[in-house]
Each structure stands twice: as C-alpha cells, then as structure tokens.
Amino acid sequence: MSCASGERARGAPWPARLATDWRVQLVLAAAALALAVAVGATLGQRRPAPRGSASDVPSTMPEAFPIGDSWRAAAAGDDEAYLGCLTREARDEVAARLARLGREAFRKELRATAEAALGIEWGPPQPAPDGGLRFPVSVLHSDGAEAFDYAVVKVGADWRIRAVARRGREVADPPVTDRVGPPAKEGGDK
Numbered sequence: 001m002s003c004a005s006g007e008r009a010r011g012a013p014w015p016a017r018l019a020t021d022w023r024v025q026l027v028l029a030a031a032a033l034a035l036a037v038a039v040g041a042t043l044g045q046r047r048p049a050p051r052g053s054a055s056d057v058p059s060t061m062p063e064a065f066p067i068g069d070s071w072r073a074a075a076a077g078d079d080e081a082y083l084g085c086l087t088r089e090a091r092d093e094v095a096a097r098l099a100r101l102g103r104e105a106f107r108k109e110l111r112a113t114a115e116a117a118l119g120i121e122w123g124p125p126q127p128a129p130d131g132g133l134r135f136p137v138s139v140l141h142s143d144g145a146e147a148f149d150y151a152v153v154k155v156g157a158d159w160r161i162r163a164v165a166r167r168g169r170e171v172a173d174p175p176v177t178d179r180v181g182p183p184a185k186e187g188g189d190k
Contacts, residue, residue: 063125063133063159067150070161075114077107087153087160116141122150132162145170 019025066085073081079098083091098106119140125133132153139146147167152159 061125063152063154064122064135066152066159066161067120067122067135067137071114071117071120074110077111079103079107079110082110085161087155087162090160090162090164118142125152128153130162136167 070082070085073079073085083094083098086094101109117139120137121140122135122137125135128134128151130151130153132151135150135152137148137150139148146169149163149165149167150161151163151165153162154160
C-alpha cells in the first residue's frame with residue numbers, strides 16, 4: 001500500500017479499512033471457496049446418477065464381479081480362485097473335472113482358455129427365473145466370438161456363478177487377425 005492510500009485508509013471508517021487489508025481479503029476468499037465446495041458436495045449427493053453413467057456399466061456392478069474374477073483366475077491358472085467364483089453346485093461339477101484331469105492339467109486348460117480369448121464383453125444383466133441374473137457374455141477370439149450366458153446368484157453377501165451356458169459361435173468376416181495395410185512384398189519382411 002502506498003503512503004497516500006495508507007493515509008486515506010487510516011482516516012476511513014473501519015469497514016473500509018477492513019476491505020483494503022489483504023489478510024481480511026484472503027480469509028474472505030477462503031471462506032467463499034469453502035462455501036462453494038460445501039454447496040457443490042451437497043447438490044452432488046442429492047442428484048441421482050444420470051442414465052448411462054458408470055454405475056450402469058455391467059463391469060462395475062457387484063453382480064458381474066465373479067465373471068471378471070473367474071477369467072482373471074483362469075489367466076493366472078489359479079484353480080482355487082476359479083472355484084471360489086462358483087456356487088457349490090457349479091463347483092462340484094468343475095471339481096469332478098479337476099479330479100479327472102489332475103490339478104496341473106486343469107490349470108493348463110484354464111490358462112489356455114484365457115490365453116485364447118482376445119477380450120471379454122458382457123451386456124447388461126437380465127433377471128433369471130430363480131431370482132438371480134443372467135449376463136450375456138461374448139468371448140472374442142481371433143476368428144470370431146463365442147456367446148455365453150452366465151447365470152449369477154447371490155450366495156450370502158457375495159455373487160457367484162451358478163451356470164455357464166454356451167449359446168454359439170459367430171465367425172468373424174474377415175477374421176480379426178487379418179493383416180491391415182499394404183500387402184507384403186515377395187521375399188521381403190512380412
């Protein structure tokens with residue numbers, strides 16, 4: 001503050017002196033910011049999530065967690081985690097297969113299944129007659145996609161896979177692995 005303005009501020013009434021003090025301006029700015037944040041947080045809690053938000057995406061739904069978890073367990077060859085994604089009935093069926101193949105062969109089969117998949121997509125769930133949910137799942141391969149229905153049910157506090165039904169296979173035209181770009185030259189690098 002210059003000397004002339006300081007002299008004017010000393011003779012001014014106290015509200016004018018407060019308005020020119022930088023410390024008071026800083027406190028007022030901080031209070032205004034805190035008030036704006038509080039109002040924004042309050043309004044954000046009251047407003048329902050818009051349609052098509054992240055909460056509507058099946059991969060973010062707790063009901064879909066066992067689907068993703070089972071594929072991650074398969075990729076890791078973790079038979080215990082894979083079995084943990086299933087209901088008791090489904091686990092008994094898979095455990096019989098595990099006993100028939102042996103632990104290492106079963107793990108190898110899980111890894112091979114996961115490695116053959118280029119991606120997994122699932123759509124929104126549909127109610128199932130048994131009170132669970134049915135997720136349409138597409139497993140993408142280099143030559144097309146396989147369609148499955150994953151039935152999930154709530155067991156205690158967790159969701160588990162009750163059944164997996166294969167719906168069919170769609171062949172990609174052209175296959176996903178087709179080369180894109182100019183053709184390779186004869187005798188050169190391909």
